[in-house]
Amino acid sequence: MSEKSYQVKVIAEAGCNHMGSMDIAKEMIITAATFCKVDAIKFQKRNPRECLTEEEYNSPHPVEQNSFGKTYGQHREKLEFNLKQHRQLKRWCEEYGLVYSSSVWDITSAKEIVSLNPEFIKVPSGHSDNFEILEYLCENFQGEIYVSLGMTTKQETENIVRFFADKKRNKDLVLFSCTSGYPISFEEVCLLEIERLQKLYNDIVKGFGFSGHHLGIAVDIAALTLGVRHIERHFTLDRTSKGTDHAASLEPIGMMKLVRDLKAVSKALRHKNLDLLEIEKPQRKKLKWKRTQENIL
Secondary structure, eight states: OOGGGGOOEEEEEEETTTTTOHHHHHHHHHHIIIIIOOSEEEEEEOOHHHHSOHHHHHSOOSSGGGOSSSSHHHHHHHTOOOHHHHHHHHHHHHHTTOEEEEEEOSHHHHHHHHTTOOSEEEEOGGGTTOHHHHHHHHHHOOSEEEEEOTTOOHHHHHHHHHHHHHTTOGGGEEEEEEOOOSSOOGGGTOTTHHHHHHHHHTTTSSEEEEEEOSSSSHHHHHHHHTTOSEEEEEBOSOTTSSSSSGGGSBOHHHHHHHHHHHHHHHHHOSOOSSSSOGGGHHHHHHHSOGGGHHHHO
């Protein structure tokens, strides 16, 4: 793999960790940009009435203490930002030098986010093979399309890639290795899925990413060394906050350290372009076995 391909984009997945508050969302943007120094921040867009059946909408949240409403549908409505609010989020991102994006969970949401013309749009694992959404994005959105492969079978992945190839959009497709769980154990990360995806699709798609739901930041460094160029981690201001995703998220100090380490390792992933680097020459003159000096310098 070429050295240039190791340049890494770090995406802070804000998701619904703003808890339905634009003030918290703005603080997350500012913190992600100025303290964590990520490249992009990603939100989510849902139309709960479109995503849920009537029964699902009116059922209680499965974990009562995490619910923001009397029913699961009301809970989802409370966490949802409308298009006008997403437009404001994008403006704040641009003000602070961040790339704005969003996942889309239904056709209505896909249409709304496409109208904002972000750099990329994410299709979440739960809708990775929702070909209605994929078709709309392929035909109406010119940016990059990220597809997360959590809870997606190998055959479903093959079908997704073929679909993008048929639409002649495969070179805008970034496949994200992912295990859907919040949080997951290290054994469940299955990092070598990255190598499997590369072996099958390296010459077909634009690239590969890693969406992690594990604890800590060591695994992300390993994912980078395996060749992914996009690293996405859930982001929160406080892991003890109310909600499902906070426990599997990085707080600002963790996200800052992740960005720092990923950028450092991305610089280190290269071959020596000379037999002796300039920094080595004075050390060689001082320390190398003398008989070899005149043969090299």
